[in-house]
Amino acid sequence: MGRKFTAIVLKDLQLELRSKETWVAMVAFALMVALVFGIAVNPLRVALASVFPGVLWVAYLFAGMLGVGRGFEQEARDDALTGLMVAPGDRLAIFLAKLTVAFVFMFTMEWLVLPFMVVLLGEPVAGGVLPLLAVTLALGTVGFVGVGTLFAAMAANTRAGSVLLPVLLVPFSVPVLILAAEATGGVLGHVVPAVDPWPWLHALMAYDVVFLGLPLVLYEFIWEV
Amino acid sequence: MPGGGEDGPLLRAVGVAKRLGERLVLRDVTLAVPAGAVVVVLGPNGSGKSTLLKLAAGVWAPSRGRLERFGRPVSTEATDSRVGYLGHRSFLYGALSGLDNLTFYARLYGVPRPRERAAELLGQVGLGRFQHEPVRRYSRGMEQRAAMARAFVAHPQLLLLDEPYTGMDVGAAGLLDQWIRRTTAEGGGVLLITHHLDEAARMADQVGILWRGHLAAPLIEREGGDGFRDRLASTYEARFPGRRPRGA
Amino acid sequence: MTKPKARVWTGTWWLWLMAAIWVVALYLNFIYTPDARYLLSSERIFYVHMGSATAMTFVYGVTFVASIGYLWRRGLAWDRWAAASAEVGTLLTTMVLVSGIIWGRTAWGSWWTWDPTITTTLILWVLFLGYLLLRDWTDDRERRARYAAVLAIVAFFLVPLDYYAVYFLKSIHPAVITTHGVNLAPSMVLAMLVSMVAFLFLAAAWILIRLRLLTAEDHLVEIQDRLRTPLDSL
Numbered sequence: 035m036g037r038k039f040t041a042i043v044l045k046d047l048q049l050e051l052r053s054k055e056t057w058v059a060m061v062a063f064a065l066m067v068a069l070v071f072g073i074a075v076n077p078l079r080v081a082l083a084s085v086f087p088g089v090l091w092v093a094y095l096f097a098g099m100l101g102v103g104r105g106f107e108q109e110a111r112d113d114a115l116t117g118l119m120v121a122p123g124d125r126l127a128i129f130l131a132k133l134t135v136a137f138v139f140m141f142t143m144e145w146l147v148l149p150f151m152v153v154l155l156g157e158p159v160a161g162g163v164l165p166l167l168a169v170t171l172a173l174g175t176v177g178f179v180g181v182g183t184l185f186a187a188m189a190a191n192t193r194a195g196s197v198l199l200p201v202l203l204v205p206f207s208v209p210v211l212i213l214a215a216e217a218t219g220g221v222l223g224h225v226v227p228a229v230d231p232w233p234w235l236h237a238l239m240a241y242d243v244v245f246l247g248l249p250l251v252l253y254e255f256i257w258e259v
Numbered sequence: 260m261p262g263g264g265e266d267g268p269l270l271r272a273v274g275v276a277k278r279l280g281e282r283l284v285l286r287d288v289t290l291a292v293p294a295g296a297v298v299v300v301l302g303p304n305g306s307g308k309s310t311l312l313k314l315a316a317g318v319w320a321p322s323r324g325r326l327e328r329f330g331r332p333v334s335t336e337a338t339d340s341r342v343g344y345l346g347h348r349s350f351l352y353g354a355l356s357g358l359d360n361l362t363f364y365a366r367l368y369g370v371p372r373p374r375e376r377a378a379e380l381l382g383q384v385g386l387g388r389f390q391h392e393p394v395r396r397y398s399r400g401m402e403q404r405a406a407m408a409r410a411f412v413a414h415p416q417l418l419l420l421d422e423p424y425t426g427m428d429v430g431a432a433g434l435l436d437q438w439i440r441r442t443t444a445e446g447g448g449v450l451l452i453t454h455h456l457d458e459a460a461r462m463a464d465q466v467g468i469l470w471r472g473h474l475a476a477p478l479i480e481r482e483g484g485d486g487f488r489d490r491l492a493s494t495y496e497a498r499f500p501g502r503r504p505r506g507a
Numbered sequence: 508m509t510k511p512k513a514r515v516w517t518g519t520w521w522l523w524l525m526a527a528i529w530v531v532a533l534y535l536n537f538i539y540t541p542d543a544r545y546l547l548s549s550e551r552i553f554y555v556h557m558g559s560a561t562a563m564t565f566v567y568g569v570t571f572v573a574s575i576g577y578l579w580r581r582g583l584a585w586d587r588w589a590a591a592s593a594e595v596g597t598l599l600t601t602m603v604l605v606s607g608i609i610w611g612r613t614a615w616g617s618w619w620t621w622d623p624t625i626t627t628t629l630i631l632w633v634l635f636l637g638y639l640l641l642r643d644w645t646d647d648r649e650r651r652a653r654y655a656a657v658l659a660i661v662a663f664f665l666v667p668l669d670y671y672a673v674y675f676l677k678s679i680h681p682a683v684i685t686t687h688g689v690n691l692a693p694s695m696v697l698a699m700l701v702s703m704v705a706f707l708f709l710a711a712a713w714i715l716i717r718l719r720l721l722t723a724e725d726h727l728v729e730i731q732d733r734l735r736t737p738l739d740s741l
Contacts, residue, residue: 041366045352048363052393053354108352117350117409120316121367122340181661188654193644202641202658205634206665209672241668248664252657255578279649282729 038123042131047138049108056104056139057146060097064147067093068154077156086157087218088211093147094171095178095207096200098140102182103199105132105139106190115190119257129183129253136179136186144171159222166221170231173238174214177245181206184249187256206245213238267330268293269417269448270315275324276472277310284310286472287324292417292448297439298478299451299459301491302469308452309347311469312421315450316344328417340368343415345423349406353395357381357405360394361412368413380408384434400428407435416447423451424458436462456495460488468498525708532558532705535698549613550695556606557699558706563599566592566710567631571663574656583725586652589659590642591717595710597635603628623673630669634662648728 050056071089072082082089109115109132118128152159159167185202189195213234220231268291277285285307292298302308313319314326317333326333328342351360358377365373381390384404389397394405403426410418418439424432439449439462453459459466465478475498481487536554569592577585607625612618619625638658645651691699 037369038367041363044366045355045363048359049352049354052359055354108354111353112351113346113348114350114352116318116346116348117344117364118367119318120338120342120344121364122338122369123367184657184661188641188657191645191650192641192654193646195644198637198640198644201633201637205630205637205662205669208630209665209668212672237672241672244664244668245661248661252660255653255657279647 038127046135060101060143064093064097082155083157087215091215102136102186106186110190133183170217177210177242180246271327273325275321278322288474296464297449299463299466301459306469307472341416343410344419345410351394358390384408418449420451532701540698554702558702559599559602561703562706562710566596574659577656587721591714595713600632626673627670
């Protein structure tokens with residue numbers, strides 16, 4: 035179990051170091067969202083800083099969809115997933131490894147993109163809020179990658195899976211989008227009137243528990259046959 | 260013997276059936292791979308051969324019947340590092356080098372000194388010079404050799420081979436013959452799936468003919484001499500009038 | 508080989524029963540009930556709205572139960588129930604949304620508000636469009652059933668969470684049925700209840716018709732499979 039998990043996680047990181055496909059695509063995509071938004075919205079009429087948390091999470095979630103999808107496309111290309119399944123150890127290790135890697139990629143991408151978003155959308159971030167911001171980003175990301183990994187595993191086996199995945203994932207992103215964006219706004223502290231981030235973070239935790247637990251119950255059904 | 264154990268067959272299927280959707284792909288297949296033997300399942304495309312191998316490998320679970328490896332029931336949860344599976348596809352990652360791919364699988368199977376083992380195998384299949392190249396840049400033949408090395412990475416005692424010779428060059432096929440013989444000589448067993456009569460005649464100790472999910476019992480035993488191939492061909496003809504296997 | 512189980516119910520008397528209930532429902536809706544105090548005649552679309560919403564809830568319940576049933580028992584009949592009910596559910600959701608939009612326009616003066624109930628219904632609609640796409644784009648019959656069941660089960664848990672997430676916005680959706688009873692005139696309650704029953708019948712009829720077609724399709728595939736590979740006598 036532990037050996038399988040570690041081997042797959044390390045393999046995915048190595049694969050990413052060699053190909054650089056996933057994180058480049060994710061970061062570029064998130065930046066495009068910020069750029070397009072900054073251009074499309076007239077900053078003279080809309081205070082960009084006030085919509086900052088929402089735009090940030092829209093960029094994160096769409097880039098995240100790209101990331102989880104790629105994780106399984108790599109496994110599907112030469113049927114490596116079958117190789118992983120017959121290798122000694124529990125299949126749960128495969129799912130947990132893919133989930134962990136999806137989290138690491140998305141979380142890293144979020145920090146890489148954040149400075150650009152801060153500059154482009156003019157939202158100052160005080161150094162003191164970074165720990166709580168990290169907690170918020172982590173909770174939002176966990177909520178997304180659980181269902182994301184489950185559906186990406188399904189989409190890899192369907193026609194036009196890369197088109198299907200966003201359609202399936204958008205409804206599941208709604209709670210993350212609302213809760214995480216509000217919490218982020220509260221943490222950054224520039225929203226008027228001030229928002230207490232904790233109720234939102236608690237709700238996010240509850241969501242994470244449900245949507246991390248469900249995929250763990252259901253993942254086995256995706257891979258049999 | 261009940262419960263199998265070390266002396267029992269390496270793989271035993273009793274009354275195995277598999278349903279995919281509404282279709283019954285395998286019906287009541289009974290078969291055993293004893294230690295030191297190559298068992299070939301011969302059948303046309305769509306007869307359920309690959310399904311049988313996927314069940315034996317533990318990729319899928321049988322709908323009915325009993326399936327044991329090394330005397331223990333096969334399930335999608337009970338994987339075994341003593342089983343080597345070579346499927347239709349390579350199971351390799353294009354962006355990684357041959358060496359990294361094999362090292363990963365060696366690690367997955369808990370092979371000691373995985374990188375050395377990977378390099379050794381790649382050398383044996385003649386890819387030593389290309390071991391640092393990404394698999395994406397391998398030719399079809401090279402990829403097949405690498406996939407073959409992958410299946411042998413953990414010194415398997417039970418080999419499951421799904422049409423391994425298809426598209427293989429003569430050199431690689433000769434090497435695979437050699438490796439199969441070595442496995443059986445060391446007390447391992449091989450289940451080989453093919454639709455080609457010559458391959459069955461060349462490698463098999465026992466041959467089972469699969470047609471539409473039925474395995475013709477009993478298996479046809481090799482009894483020395485050149486008559487084996489002809490006997491296979493005539494049995495096939497008798498079973499399925501008007502149908503000939505490839506190579507007949 | 509299994510015989511095709513062509514046990515499909517072909518009776519039609521329930522269609523006549525449904526037609527009768529619909530005549531009553533439409534009479535109550537358009538003639539029997541008075542105009543509402545403020546909304547006047549536009550109130551009448553409320554019966555359609557409430558009826559389709561009730562049927563929708565019921566129908567998605569069927570999808571959920573059938574999906575669990577499929578993963579548990581693995582009969583394709585469960586999956587056909589899930590598929591038929593999901594299709595009808597999506598159609599009913601469309602009716603709920605359209606009637607809601609029209610009603611919202613007359614009652615609140617705007618076509619669309621981002622109220623929790625409305626937003627959740629929209630999400631539900633997107634969710635099941637995704638479900639139908641997933642079914643359509645998964646080629647293997649058995650895998651299609653399995654994936655769809657997994658999605659339906661996860662979706663069932665999502666919907667209440669979506670609702671509570673959006674609930675933090677102030678809700679303006681009218682609560683017609685509260686814990687204190689029903690906020691409606693008695694004649695309107697009658698029209699509403701009959702309308703609910705009528706829509707439930709309509710949904711059931713749709714599901715049964717779809718079920719018949721899906722069963723026929725599955726059997727057709729089975730027969731085609733058999734013709735493709737003869738020599739079944741072995």
